Amino acid sequence: MQESGLDIGIVFHVGSFEITDTVVTSFGITVLLGVVFWFLTRALTRTPGRIQTVLEAVVSTIEDAVASVAPDHAKQLTPFIGSLWIFILISxxxxxxxxxxxxxxxxxxxxxxxVMVFFAVHWFGIRILGFKAYLRHFIRPSPLLVPFNIISEISRTIALSVRLFGNMMSLEMTALLILMVAGFLAPVPVLMLHIVEALVQAYIFGILALVYIASGLQSQQIHEQKNKE
Amino acid sequence: MELNWTTFVLEILNFLVLMWILKRFLYRPVMAALNKRRDAIEQTLSETEREHAHASALEKEYQNRLNDWNQEKKQLREKMLEEIQDERTKRLQQLQDEIDSEKEKAASVREHREVEAFRGYRREAYEQSAVFASKLLSAAAGPEVEVNLFNLFMEQFGRLEDEQVANLHRACEIASGNMTVISAYPLKQEQRKRLETELGKICKNPINVDYQEDSKLLAGLRINFGNWVLGLNLQDELNGYVEIINEHIND
Incomplete structure (x- = not known):
């Protein structure tokens, strides 16, 4: 499988740790994004140019998307969700x-x-609602549901990781198989599909993470609002 | 589907670093720029609203001021019209008074002119009548008229009152009896004698009569002694007539 390109290649070792091409590529993406955005945002002006307009549109779109799900916490959630969208899309x-x-x-x-999303859900929940108030939502509507809530938390995290992995791995495998079978022209539609799939999967991963975080926040907030009423 | 823990941990670290980088170099500066622009826009909108409110207030104030001005203008105009009307009435009255005065003056002047003209006409009529009378008497004058006048003189001389006689007597004394008798025609001897007789009765002293002739008298005679002049002749009568006319004219 190493020769087929679907296996994860080890680039080098640091002691007993294997540094795979996944890590190198991810680091490369991080450095590239850091350099590009540093370069593009080093001199923002009040009157935006084309590039600044694009950057503002991207950030505004991300913030609006986050605000549409969690309007009260958009500013806190935007960096995390936006980073997920941008990183997964580029990846x-x-x-x-x-x-x-x-x-x-x-x-x-x-x-x-x-796992980052898993911890982020609890991090934002505790940070915004407080430790006790956030943990209280696990016993809603009944303490009997605590195990199911915990299983739900774990299963959706696994589902989140497997969904993205499965789609992207199958997409690359499909492209590789078609390339091996049909030559050079046939993979073009598959590449177009790859672009669409990349956008969709990045959006799905980010929006699911947002929904998980927002549901953890809003379920408790709705309950508190009902108690107040 | 193998889970490489090194990759797993490094991916988590990588994502945390990426999130910090994006927050540092993307979200924060872009959001800051957006917020700054939003603040500027809100500030501009706020200033615009404030300016609008200020402009509205100014507009209202100016409208009120304009209304006040219009009201004041209206009042001033009405006052001015009243003053103009009063001034017009006053000037009309003044003009009417001047016209009346001028009318009175004109009437006075016209009356004066009429009087003057009437006087002129009367004077001319008198003068013409005097000239006419003079011409008539000159034409009618003659020795017969003089005789008649002499007889009339003598008749009136004889009917003098005592006071008049006394006065003539004193005048005769002052003149020491010297007398001058002027006639238009030579007096006859009889007439002279009769005259001297009558004069002698008045003077009661010898008299010295000097007879002279003056055709200007037209007819009749004139007697001068001292400051007194006695006479009955057409010339003196005409002169007296002219004096009377002149007196009437001057009246």
Missing amino acids: NLIGLIPGLHSPTRDFSATAGLA
């Missing part, structure tokens, strides 16, 4: 470049992101 699309592979076709990477 999904970078596989189109010959010689590079999408980090999201590696389950270790998607699992790491899903």
Whole structure:
């Protein structure tokens, strides 16, 4: 499978740790985004140019999307959700470049992101609502549902990681198989599908993470509002 | 589908670093720029609303001021019209008074002119009548008229009152009896004698009569002694007539 390009290649070792191409690509994306955005935002003006307009449109769109789900906490959630969207989108699309592979076709990477979401849900919940108030939503509507809530938290995290991994891995496998079978012209529609799939999967992962965080916040807030009424 | 824990941990770290980088170099500066622009827009809108409110207040104030001005203008205009009307009435009255005065003056002047004209006409009529009378008497004058006048003189001389006689007597004394008798025609001897007789009765002293002739008298005679002049002749009568006319004219 190493020769087929679907296996995760080890680039080098640091002691007993294996540094895979997934990690290298992810680091490369991080550095690239950091440099690009540093360069683009180093001199923002009151009257925006084309690039500034695009940047403002991207950030505003992300903030609006977050605000549509969690209007009261958009400013706090936007960096996390926006970073997910941007990183996953770039990670999904970078596989189109010959010689590079999408980090999201590696389950270790998607699992790491899903775990990040898992902890982010509780982090934002505790930070915004408070420790006790947030944990109280696990016993709603009945303490009997605590195990199911915990299972739900874990299962949706696994689902989140497997969904992204499965889609991106299958997409690359499909493209590879078609390339092996039909030559060079046939993969073009598949590449177009790859772009669409990359956008959709990035959106789905980010919006699900947002919904998980928002549901943890709003379920408790709705209950508190009912108690006040 | 293997889980590489090194990759797993490094991906988490990588994402945390990426999130910090994006927050530092994307969200924060862009949001700051957006907020700054939003604040500027809100400030501009606020200033615009404030300016609008200020402009509205100014408009209202100016409208009120304009209304006040219009009201004041209206009042001033009405006052001015009243003053103009009063001034017009006053000037009309003044003009009417001047016209009346001028009419009175004109009437006075016209009356004066009429009087003057009447006087002129009367004077001319008198003068013409005097000239006419003079011409008539000159034409009618003659020795017979003089005789008649002499007889009339003598008749009136004889009917003088005592006071008149006394006065003539004193005058005769002052003149030492010297007398001058002027006649238009030579007096006859009889007439002279009769005259001297009558004069001698008045003077009661010898008299010295000097007879002279003056055709200007037209007819009749004139007697001068001292400051007294006695006479009955057409010339003196005409002169007296002219004096009377002149007196009437001057009246």
